[in-house]
Amino acid sequence: MPKSVAVLVFRRNLAEGERISQAIRDRYDPEIVVYRREGPEATLESLAGFDLVVAVMAVGIVVRILCPSLRDKWTDAPVVAVDSSLRSAVPVVGGHHGGNDLAYHLYEKLGAYPAVTTATDAAERPSLEGTADRLGAVVVNRSSSKDVNLAFLREDLPIHRIVGPKVVLVDDGVAVLKSRGGIVVGLGARRGVGASEVLEAIGSALEAVGRSIEEIRAIATADIKRDETGISEAAERLGRPVIYLDDEVLNAQSPTTESRARDLGLIGVAEPAALALSEKLIMPKRAYGRVTVALGE
Template sequence: MMTDKNIAIIAFRRDEAKAGRLQQHLDADLLFYDEGVFEKALSYSAVVAIMAVGIAVRCVAPFLRDKWSDTPLVVVDSNLTFAISLVGGHHGANELALKLGEFGLVSVITTATEAHQRPSVERITKQLGARVVNRASTKSVNLALLKDDVPVVYLSGPKIVLVDDDVSVVEKKDLRGKFIVGIGAHRNINSDKVITSIMMALESAGVSIDDVSFFATAELKKGEPGIIGAAEHFAKPLVYVSHDVINMMNPPSASKAVRLGLVGVCEPSALAVAYKKTIVLPKQIYGDVTIAIAK
């Protein structure tokens, strides 16, 4: 993951004053252009090159391998007008270009999902604190995400999973300290009601939205616009938990979902994904919405 403490800025000496302004904004190291500067800069976690795009392309080309290992590179013109995400857009360059936008530059991002304001596998994976196992799949899945929402489905093991090449398999990392918001709602619920319910539940639990890893609900809620809208509002990934996994949980509250063959929705969904399998806030009923929080 890109960190501001590991950014290199490459600039010509004539642009030292302008580079210094960006250096302060990014808390970065400033390297002056010479024959071997790109090789040195690419050892950083991200690079900002203040120069023409053509120069940057010719300098970085010999070091490019693939998008998973290339160092994110943003090119900035010498007038500090544009911040162009050139290499590694989904792996830090887009984020860096947007950060430069906070400084007044125009962020230029050309990755298709971002250009169309759609999520990407890489961004969802980052939000989940996970890693992509079958990297080649992201091309197909990102193309699908351009057209429609693609569900995130959580499976707990032990299991053997056989998938097609248009299914991205992501493996979660350590979720200790992260909260999971489980959501249940009546069909065709308004997203504003779900958003308000989540905010009320977080306040009751004393949990900040920044400490929430993602939202979870039952697979039967797949495609429910109110829940999807709430996830988009808070910029949190939404995980659909399979019914088999839900029924393996032991939620503390009774649920009308037993009529659908489930032990519950909001509580078992949160429990299924949570690291400690501990309910922080038991099921709260807000009209047609139920919320539970687990850790």
């Protein structure tokens, strides 16, 4: 399900709020919320329950409204301030938790410059929170985020998947991620495949096992498919991340069927991709036209 977004506006900026709502509706579930005359406390009550907030007002006003409600960066709703001319989008809080992504989307749709200040994003480096979200996981030991994000600024960090039962002892500089659960769609595809073909194949595969699109956690494929816009566009329409796996990760899996990907030095694509991010296959690979799908959970 798309994340809900409160588009907070003064009554005089309803038109700008409507523009934002229409622009982000392809990825989010927006709803306009008008600033209440009773003041910040009443307005905060109106924002309760939303996943994110876009506030069409000055950053200073946003800060004054938010201050009494801020508790924990892991649970506070990310907030992006946008000026009334829709020229700038400033993630005020929760940048690593969806605020930056929302600001980038506003830039893509409306041209509002994303004034991103989180160190990893400003340096175009990955973050722990972004990595967890991309993998459909949650960070168990949140106190590790500072050390890990500082390390991400310097270098690429390896991600190790451990399948239990196991006991793992880690120090403060190691982040432990736990899968949220859900279906991983492993995809293989012929070159030039279209998004509609990918979506149709995914829908057919889910129907075959009696599952729904809402249960998809992520889409996984080989790194060599990174330039296939049909896959990335399909994932965007579904509102799910695409995880591109390198050869080493794919070849470490144990798929149940042979694959023509061996000609490319890979043990396979669809099945290994699904297995790499899940505990087991719930559907071995099946071909749907030019798309091959395997489902893991």
